[in-house]
Amino acid sequence: METGGISYVNYLWFLIFLIPLAYMNYKLRFKLNKRMILAILRMIIQLSLVGVFLQYVFRLDNNLINISYVLLMMTVASFSVMKSCSKQQLRFLPLVFLSFAVPNLIMLIFFNTYIVDLETILAARYTIPVAGMLLGNSLNSIIVAVNHFYNSVNENRREYFTSLSLSGSRIEALRPYFRQALMTTLNPTLASIETIGLVALPGMMTGQILGGALPLTAIKYQIAIMIAILVVRYFAAILTIVLTAFFSFDDYGIPLGF
Amino acid sequence: MIELKNISLTYSENTLYDNFNLKVEKGELILLSGPSGSGKSSLLRMIPGFIRPHSGEVILFGQALDKHSLKSVRQKISYISQDVDFREEIVQDLIEEIFQYKINRHISSPLPKIMQLMDEFQLSQDLIHKNIRELSGGERQRLGIIICLVLDRDIWLLDEVTSALDSELKEMVVSRIGKSGKTVLIVSHDPQWEYAITRKVSIGKRGL
Numbered sequence: 168m169e170t171g172g173i174s175y176v177n178y179l180w181f182l183i184f185l186i187p188l189a190y191m192n193y194k195l196r197f198k199l200n201k202r203m204i205l206a207i208l209r210m211i212i213q214l215s216l217v218g219v220f221l222q223y224v225f226r227l228d229n230n231l232i233n234i235s236y237v238l239l240m241m242t243v244a245s246f247s248v249m250k251s252c253s254k255q256q257l258r259f260l261p262l263v264f265l266s267f268a269v270p271n272l273i274m275l276i277f278f279n280t281y282i283v284d285l286e287t288i289l290a291a292r293y294t295i296p297v298a299g300m301l302l303g304n305s306l307n308s309i310i311v312a313v314n315h316f317y318n319s320v321n322e323n324r325r326e327y328f329t330s331l332s333l334s335g336s337r338i339e340a341l342r343p344y345f346r347q348a349l350m351t352t353l354n355p356t357l358a359s360i361e362t363i364g365l366v367a368l369p370g371m372m373t374g375q376i377l378g379g380a381l382p383l384t385a386i387k388y389q390i391a392i393m394i395a396i397l398v399v400r401y402f403a404a405i406l407t408i409v410l411t412a413f414f415s416f417d418d419y420g421i422p423l424g425f
Numbered sequence: 426m427i428e429l430k431n432i433s434l435t436y437s438e439n440t441l442y443d444n445f446n447l448k449v450e451k452g453e454l455i456l457l458s459g460p461s462g463s464g465k466s467s468l469l470r471m472i473p474g475f476i477r478p479h480s481g482e483v484i485l486f487g488q489a490l491d492k493h494s495l496k497s498v499r500q501k502i503s504y505i506s507q508d509v510d511f512r513e514e515i516v517q518d519l520i521e522e523i524f525q526y527k528i529n530r531h532i533s534s535p536l537p538k539i540m541q542l543m544d545e546f547q548l549s550q551d552l553i554h555k556n557i558r559e560l561s562g563g564e565r566q567r568l569g570i571i572i573c574l575v576l577d578r579d580i581w582l583l584d585e586v587t588s589a590l591d592s593e594l595k596e597m598v599v600s601r602i603g604k605s606g607k608t609v610l611i612v613s614h615d616p617q618w619e620y621a622i623t624r625k626v627s628i629g630k631r632g633l
Binding site for chain 1: 470473474475477491492495496499500502503504505506508509510511512513514522523526527528529572576578582
């Protein structure tokens with residue numbers, strides 16, 4: 168199967184599937200068409216630009232450019248967390264960035280060194296796509312965990328104070344909310360790991376097979392990436408909650424501004 | 426043992442306390458009385474530092490309550506709020522968690538003590554397997570009092586902890602707390618407390 172060049176005409180044919188969708192939206196008065204069309208156009212433009220940019224980055228394959236690109240992705244992801252979280256306090260931006268950087272950089276270096284077995288650890292062809300996958304997952308994990316944690320502390324202030332009044336330290340009183348937040352963010356990943364191969368073939372594996380890789384090779388990569396995703400989701404969420412919580416309560420354990 | 430010195434507190438633009446003073450000696454059982462919204466519960470919450478006065482000092486065991494003394498002070502206080510706000514989980518898990526707190530770990534075998542007190546306070550032993558949200562107001566209040574008794578702190582701050590109990594149980598709780606020898610501050614509208622208290626402090630619309 169030749170997958171190297173999908174023709175633009177074929178792409179246009181593929182868009183034909185959107186027509187019944189748009190018609191249904193119109194008939195059912197969903198008011199989604201404008202948003203849907205803009206979202207698709209935006210995706211096409213964004214991915215095309217990234218594609219062109221990555222072509223250059225891959226061709227140059229310069230370690231400094233590669234790591235700068237990964238750090239830029241982390242910065243954008245950190246801003247995205249600030250935008251999506253109830254705790255929109257800019258002072259937390261460096262803490263969120265750190266929560267992205269520490270687990271993801273460690274995992275990235277480990278993945279490239281031991282799984283892909285690269286001679287140049289930061290080779291663009293591997294570093295950028297793998298970083299993208301790990302960061303995308305970390306982003307989702309942090310947003311879910313942070314929102315869950317702070318919202319549940321806020322909604323259960325009285326219960327939190329009861330724990331403090333029964334001699335719990337701040338950490339002990341926050342532990343149940345921390346535990347719940349972590350479970351909420353990890354459950355979808357664990358469910359996806361449990362059913363992988365049976366219910367769904369993940370995107371990376373499908374992409375590799377479509378790109379001509381042998382299924383067994385694709386599976387090896389997929390297992391490694393799933394473990395990497397689980398680990399970064401876990402530590403990115405933990406780090407963000409721990410670091411931001413340190414500055415989110417006053418000396419008396421009273422929640423500050425959330 | 427407890428001293429509130431020149432306390433001023435404004436809440437939602439209402440001045441609850443303006444230069445309020447109160448001194449509580451060891452072993453006193455004080456009933457705080459006053460109309461709703463006069464700030465009785467806020468006063469109780471001020472003692473462990475859950476609410477901070479805008480001015481004045483909270484002095485406990487001779488130490489002003491601040492970030493340095495907070496930890497040691499909270500270890501000596503049990504505060505049970507009006508609705509006994511326990512987190513919604515299985516009662517046994519909740520009890521185990523409370524007694525797993527570092528400060529409470531020295532209390533040996535709390536569960537048998539709690540079961541014994543549950544009998545005394547007419548609570549079914551099956552309650553231990555229920556979720557907190559399944560408990561009635563009266564059951565929660567009794568559970569709160571039982572945990573307070575087992576924790577055995579020096580100061581008890583009890584906010585309407587008998588409001589959902591029948592008069593027989595109220596008398597039992599009042600008698601048990603009255604004989605405890607602890608320093609107790611109570612907010613309650615139940616007349617049963619009148620016979621057990623050593624002093625009654627009336628709080629008006631703007632404190633004392």
